[in-house]
Amino acid sequence: MAARPKLHYPNGRGRMESVRWVLAAAGVEISSNSEFLFSGNHLLFQQVPMVEIDGMKLVQTRCILHYIAEKHHLFGKDLKERTLIDMYVEGTLDLLELLIMHPFLKPEDQQKEVVNMAQKAIIRYFPVFEKVLRNHGQNFLVGNQLSLADVILLQTILALEEKIPNILSAFPFLQVNRMVYWKTAEPGSKKKPPPDEIYVRTVYNIFMP
Missing domain, CATH: 3.40.30.10 (Glutaredoxin)
Incomplete structure (x- = not known):
């Protein structure tokens, strides 16, 4: 073993x-x-x-x-899928990096950074994934099974929801698929x-x- x-x-x-x-x-x-x-x-x-x-x-x-x-087997079935997964992961990690660094900011800067993260998530990042899910017609960002892109997106969504509980209120496809990801990934x-x-x-x- x-x-x-x-x-x-x-x-x-x-x-x-x-x-x-x-x-x-x-x-x-x-x-x-x-x-x-x-x-x-x-x-x-x-x-x-x-x-x-x-x-x-x-x-x-x-x-x-x-x-x-x-x-x-979380990285797609071919080069095209791997490239899409990698692109979505890189974008999500840019947002996740803000969350990683947030605890190390000065207390007076932390709330301002929460506002900044919320704006970036709602304006720049989440609309991308909402559109991908709507157009793709599947429960996952790439292909028809869980991938690295879905896992990193779920991690980021849940971390943001700890600070901004209604962060997905304007994104119905992400709301639905958040539950699918959670059930499938089961990080527990x-x-x-x-x-x-x-x-x-x-x-x-x-x-x-």
């Missing part, structure tokens, strides 16, 4: 959360390590996330996501809680000593 992938990252969401979600959607059990080995040759580029999987130590979030998605207990002061302080102590 193959060893479980081992995830090296602080005990919180950050850039590893997308990896956790994709592994959960693939039904893969994981182990985690929050003790980092920045000395020696343990981390290529001295960076996390790092995932030990199939005898490799992978870094760079997009590389990790692509490998897992390809391995577990794999989902880390929202970042708190302890997580923020831990990240600062590790990366900004």
